[in-house]
Amino acid sequence: MLDMKFLRQNPQAVADGLARRRFPFDLDAFLALEERRRETITEVERKKGQRNAASAEVAKIKRQGGDAAHVLAGLGALSEDIKALDEKTRDVDAAVTELLLGVPNIPHATTPDGANENDNVEIRRVGVPRALDFPAMEHQDVGTGLGGLDFERAAKLSGARFVVLRGGLARLERALAAFMLDTHTLGHGYTEVATPYIVNAESLTGTGQLPKFAEDLFKLDGQAAYLIPTAEVPVTNLHRGEVLPEAALPLAYTCHTQCFRSEAGSYGKDTKGLIRLHQFGKVELVRLVHPDTSYQELEVLTGHAEAILQALGLPYRVVALCAGDLGFSSAKTYDLEVWLPGQDKYREISSCSNFEDFQARRADIRFKPEGGKKTALVHTLNGSGLAIGRTMAAILENYVRKDGSVVVPPVLVPFMGGTEVLEPEGPGRPERKGA
Known part of the structure; x- marks a missing residue:
């Protein structure tokens, strides 16, 4: 399988290499999946930041002897959102893996050009x-x-x-x-x-x-x-x-x-x-x-x-x-x-x-x-x-x-x-x- 990190950093170079072997790599499909992945990860991190802040607020309220029920309710909702986003990230990762399992290797520079x-x-x-x-x-x-x-x-x-x-x-x-x-x-x-x-x-x-x-x-x-x-x-x-x-x-x-x-x-x-x-x-x-x-x-x-x-x-x-x-x-x-x-x-x-x-x-x-x-x-x-x-x-x-x-x-x-x-x-x- 191709190096995911290299592909993410050099998508056009990979597409060009695969074009040498006449493989129709769907670069647009890969980039669309990557965009979905980045958006989902960004949203997960945002939600986790909110959860951390809410957890800190719950701890503060409890130290002061107050009622944190309203914050805890929101905390539970954040946890459910994060769980759903994590699942979405796994789905995107699985789609990327499925895509790459069908993509051949990139020819070495010393491999001659040619169609057949x-x-x-x-x-x-x-x-x-x-x-x-x-x-x-x-x-x-x-x-x-x-x-x-x-x-x-x-x-x-x-x-x-x-x-x-x-x-x-x-x-x-x-x-x-x-x-x-x-x-x-x-x-x-x-x-x-x-x-x-x-x-x-x-x-x-x-x-x-x-x-x-x-x-x-x-x-x-x-x-x-x-x-x-x-x-x-x-x-x-x-x-x-x-x-x-x-x-x-x-x-x-x-x-x-x-x-x-x-x-x-x-x-x-x-x-x-x-x-x-x-x-x-x-x-x-x-x-x-x-x-x-x-x-x-x-x-x-x-x-x-x-x-x-x-x-x-x-x-x-x-x-x-x-x-x-x-x-x-x-x-x-x-x-x-x-x-x-x-x-x-x-x-x-x-x-x-x-x-x-x-x-x-x-x-x-x-x-x-x-x-x-x-x-x-x-x-x-x-x-x-x-x-x-x-x-x-x-x-x-x-x-x-x-x-x-x-x-x-x-x-x-x-x-x-x-x-x-x-x-x-x-x-x-x-x-x-x-x-």
Whole structure:
């Protein structure tokens, strides 16, 4: 949520920042609420002054042995007026909070201008796409040919946009999760956590999914509880309502979960394959950091996600999202886009974002500076490290051979029990332990 104090002092600057991301902030509505709030507070203070004066008069009359009944009657009426005005102030504050819960973060000054994904800015490319001597294949065709992707039975079990993995591809998913977690914990210093897949509304409000994006969530029937759309939600909220010592920062967590998204509004997009499923695995990276270092930390986090792609030998590019394409809570985001030869394009595989204090304000995550008396809000960052289904899609398309078999990236071979090549499964066609 935006800083209320900053908004009150700089309403036009906030409106201008939100205009960069094409968000129609109703500045007039906010200013009208603020005027009501100021008027109500002024009236409350006036009434309290009258009450204090009346109380003093009652005390004086009683000391003199007089009858203060007429003053007490007025005092009671003042107290009722103040109670009603306090309630009115709470109503205005609630209306302001409701308004701001639907307002996105302000883009950082280094976030490029632009209206949509067509205006995003490529920062760098890493790796060279493989030159194929056969027609490129899309991952769903490669995986189906291996006998490892079963969308028909998944549809029978759960409906569209689910998949059953089997054999070598089921093991590949497990291997990818283990490899990513080991890389981030042993190589990058993250603490691994395992969190619930069901969270309450407070957690989703803390990270910005509620109330604005309720339709994108799977809600449990009859309960104020939801399946997580990403591990960002439970991991960031681990410290909701806490005050951390400054020396504890930065805190770095990694977490492997299944993620659940309704994909509302995405009908007709990426209906084939592993790109846009209702349920998918992901390894998440979350960092809670000091505000003074959050943009250096964003580069660090992005580098950690890139390290997975580099280790897997997958060509990719880094793109800075323009203001109009930013996620709701983000002030700055880098997308990592992996090369998919079957689609002849780069596709998003990770978004690495700095939310500054936007989430921390909603979730009340603070730290106490050493030697200081006042607490301050942390800055929160997260990114996929990586989305497992999309990583698997990239491996299938980049490592497929002309005969339909798939070479396992060397760094994954130890996690695959020594299997170096995935071949179509069936009678007499076992996985091979050698190219």
